[in-house]
Amino acid sequence: MEKFKSIIRDYPFIAFIIAFVILAFVPSVVFTDVYQSHLATLIFVNIVVAAGLNIVKGYCGQVTVGHVGLFAVGSYTAGTLFLYLGLGFWATLPIAIIVTAFFGVAMGIPSFRLEGPYLALATLGGGEAIRLFIENGNFFRSTFGISDIPTPSLMGYNFDSPDRYYFISMTIMIIAVYFSFSILRSGVGRAFMSIREDPICAAAAGINVKKYKILAFILSAMFAGAAGAVYAHMPPGYIHPNNYTVIEMVTFLAMVVLGGLGHIWGGIIGAIVITIVYDLTRPLYKYQLLIFGLTIVLTILFMPKGLGGFIDRYFLEKRFKKKTGTEKTS
Amino acid sequence: MGEIMNKLKFVFSAIVFSAGLVITTLAHAETIKIGVSFRMLSDVGYKHGELITDTVAKWNKEGTINGQKIDLTLYNDECKSEKGVANATKLAYQDKVHVIIGSSCSSVTLPMVPVSAKAKVPQIIPHSTNADITKKGSEYIFRVPVSSRFYKIVQGKFTAENQGTKIAYIYGPDAAGKDFALSLADYMRENYNVEPTYMVQSGEKETDFRSYLTKAKATNPEVLVISALLDETVRGLVQSYEVGIPKSVHRVTASIGSKVEIPINAGSAAKGVTFSAAFAASDTRPVAKKFVKMVKDKYGVVPGHDFSQMMDLLDILEIALKKVKFTGDLAADRNKVRDAIAATTDFRGLASGPINFCKSGTPECRDGNRTPVMIEYTKGGKNFKTKVAGTVTFNASAGL
The missing domain is CATH 3.40.50.2300 (Response regulator)
Incomplete structure (x- = not known):
């Protein structure tokens, strides 16, 4: 076991390959109906967005409340490329990522001079401006939405139903999470953390704060762009500006906060929990917002470091007990 | 021993749960x-x-x-x-x-x-x-x-034949409001060869339409179409009188006009408003x-x-x-x-x-x-009154 752990430590991508193989068998082994595949796809899309948001918010410490706008840019880039040029998923995905990266630059520039609630307001304005621009623009089909966006196909195999599209969204999620891990464990990730802890200290230590701030916004925007494109092509292939409001933004933020800000697994855990909690409370629509809000408040009250921090603490205590043989930590 | 008991508990729970599922399924057959x-x-x-x-x-x-x-x-x-x-x-x-x-x-x-x-x-x-x-x-x-394909015809025909073809449109960004205004404008263009005297989309949740209405007034329309959500439609109707658009200009709303909040909240500004819908509370x-x-x-x-x-x-x-x-x-x-x-x-x-x-x-x-009905408010306020201005049943392929 120790040898296996050491291999994973040295070659982390092996863990992702194992995760890919396990997740590939989940629909046939675990799922009992197509809806579960649909829900899994939503979870994967949310994981990609939340993993990106965790880079800029959790690791770099930049308060952004406009991420849903970047998600919309990804979706609408894919949607309009199909609408006007007839491009399919494999072409729209990379273009959506690149286009959203440029929007990430625009969203990140205010972070040079603003921070905290001021930056939050600026990014909130940016995100809402994007949605309103889409909503009022006939070029984007306005409030009629873009429909019939085709699902991807590969060598004649069409991923046209939720149980098939699962494999597309799962693959993109695995790749995105792998990149997120690689970035956060590299020197770039450490630079982000130092900026989060103290930008002045980071600058004094020779870190180009502006460069890394903008890089965090670009990287997280690329994640949002990828998620947006995957979302746009998800069956039945329909996007509408109503799906990119402040409520969705708060939900994304809740995922990161619940999972644990700055925790490497934070966004992932949060995306899974929030999406499932939302789904389980679907029949209780009268009380859904109450349950949802209560879950967040209680988590913040009793687990300020989120579920990720809670899990970390559990393992730390377990390791401590094992080493010392004591029952309780001091 | 404790571990074995835990395993037994788990197996027992699984059996009970499965049995429950089977019973539930049979009961709901x-x-x-x-x-x-x-x-x-x-x-x-x-x-x-x-x-x-x-x-x-x-x-x-x-x-x-x-x-x-x-x-x-x-x-x-x-x-x-x-x-x-x-x-x-x-x-x-x-x-x-x-x-x-x-x-x-x-x-x-x-x-x-x-x-x-x-x-x-x-x-x-x-x-x-x-x-x-x-x-x-x-x-x-x-x-x-x-369907909106019937609404646009009945409203277009009624408006052109009874109210006029010089039409100013103010519509909201919601799909229904926008669809109605654009469809009606298309219908008038195709069948009567008339362009809107003024056409504008308001912003989301915008409730002050006076600048749009003043511009619309300047084009001397015979008909003013206000096609938006409930509150926006009410505000638009009230403000159309505030900016001085005369009574002689016919006010038209989308099918949202059938909601009773329109005459109650718009008061006297609802009088004379026409809309097409599928039912009116004043139906006798x-x-x-x-x-x-x-x-x-x-x-x-x-x-x-x-x-x-x-x-x-x-x-x-x-x-x-x-x-x-x-x-x-x-x-x-x-x-x-x-x-x-x-x-x-x-x-x-x-x-x-x-x-x-x-x-x-x-x-x-x-x-x-396939039978939209044209309705007109003859009195606004809490004790509002309506009259059916016309009803038509279309053939199945109309508007396609």
């Missing part, structure tokens, strides 16, 4: 499942949900559907396409319903159609009017309300009077045409479900329900005209109500 997805938490959306729940409870109590139990699942889609798609997928594949009712918003119903078509579960629409919904050609879709037919009284007494609101359409939908469904002999084979039963709804002919309920469906999945067969 004869149950008919209806799934609902629409905006449940809006002004009257919640009351629509109550209307469905109460009606189904009544069916169950009285054994209306051949004594079979109806299992109702209600989901709120918040008027968001993503939620609507998730609800439809869940209802079709996980809840395994026999029929889906939904949605209210066209932007939600549109993406739900391919989901229900792929899952082969009949979907019956209570409110959405967008013409594209039935153009998708699904055999599983049925629309109870009047005994069936309509009885319905209005029931809704007032039970739900505390005066019903607009959204309420009446939901009631008609439930009545159509009741008739259809009674005809079906359920076998327990979900796919076969769903097709039977589809065929039973498709067999609805000359249904006369609260709607302005008869509702007819037929077998083919074309708009001609699945846009059930």
Whole structure:
């Protein structure tokens, strides 16, 4: 076991390959109906967005409340490329990522001079401006939405139903999470953390704060762009500006906060929990917002470091007990 | 020892759980499942949900559907396409319903159609009017309300022949409001060769239309179209008098004009407003009077045409479900329900005209109500009055 752990430590991508193989068998082994595949796809899309948001918010410490706008840019880039040029998923995905990266630059520039609630307001304005621009623009089909966006196909195999599209969204999620891990464990990730802890200290230590701030916004925007494109092509292939409001933004933020800000697994855990909690409370629509809000408040009250921090603490205590043989930590 | 006990407990729990599942499944073998997805938490959306729940409870109590139990699942889609798609997928594949009712918003119903078509579960629409919904050609879709393709003709013809062709349009960004204004403008362009004197889309949740109205006034229109959500429409009507647009200019709204909040909140500004809808609370037919009284007494609101359409939908469904002999084979039963709804002919309920469906999945067969009615408010305020300015039944392919 120790040898296996050491291999994973040295070659982390092996863990992702194992995760890919396990997740590939989940629909046939675990799922009992197509809806579960649909829900899994939503979870994967949310994981990609939340993993990106965790880079800029959790690791770099930049308060952004406009991420849903970047998600919309990804979706609408894919949607309009199909609408006007007839491009399919494999072409729209990379273009959506690149286009959203440029929007990430625009969203990140205010972070040079603003921070905290001021930056939050600026990014909130940016995100809402994007949605309103889409909503009022006939070029984007306005409030009629873009429909019939085709699902991807590969060598004649069409991923046209939720149980098939699962494999597309799962693959993109695995790749995105792998990149997120690689970035956060590299020197770039450490630079982000130092900026989060103290930008002045980071600058004094020779870190180009502006460069890394903008890089965090670009990287997280690329994640949002990828998620947006995957979302746009998800069956039945329909996007509408109503799906990119402040409520969705708060939900994304809740995922990161619940999972644990700055925790490497934070966004992932949060995306899974929030999406499932939302789904389980679907029949209780009268009380859904109450349950949802209560879950967040209680988590913040009793687990300020989120579920990720809670899990970390559990393992730390377990390791401590094992080493010392004591029952309780001091 | 403790570990063995834990394992035994787990095995025992699993057996009990499985047995429970089997018993539940057997007990519900004869149950008919209806799934609902629409905006449940809006002004009257919640009351629509109550209307469905109460009606189904009544069916169950009285054994209306051949004594079979109806299992109702209600989901709120918040008027968001993503939620609507998730609800439809869940209802079709996980809840395994026999029929889906939904949605209210066209932007939600549109993406739900391919989901229900792929899952082969009949979907019956209570409110959405967008013409594209039935153009998708699904055999599983049925629309109870009047399609926008009929509304634009009746409104266009009535306006051109009775009110004038110099029209100024102010519309909101919502799909229904925008669709109505743009369709009407297209109709006037194609049939009367007239361009709008003024046309503008207001911002989201914008309630001060005075700058737009002043610009519209400067173009000397004969007709002013205000096509937006409820509050926006009320504000637009009131402000049109504030900026001095004379009474002689005819005010027109989208079918939202049928909501009683319009004359109550707009007061005297509602007088003379015309709109096309599928039902008016001032309808003097005994069936309509009885319905209005029931809704007032039970739900505390005066019903607009959204309420009446939901009631008609439930009545159509009741008739259809009674005809079906359920076998327990979900796919076969769903097709039977589809065929039973498709067999609805000359249904006369609260709607302005008869509702007819037929077998083919074309708009001609699945846009059930082809009789929009033109209504005019003759008095605004709490004791508002309306009159029917005209009714027309279109042939099935009109407006396609």
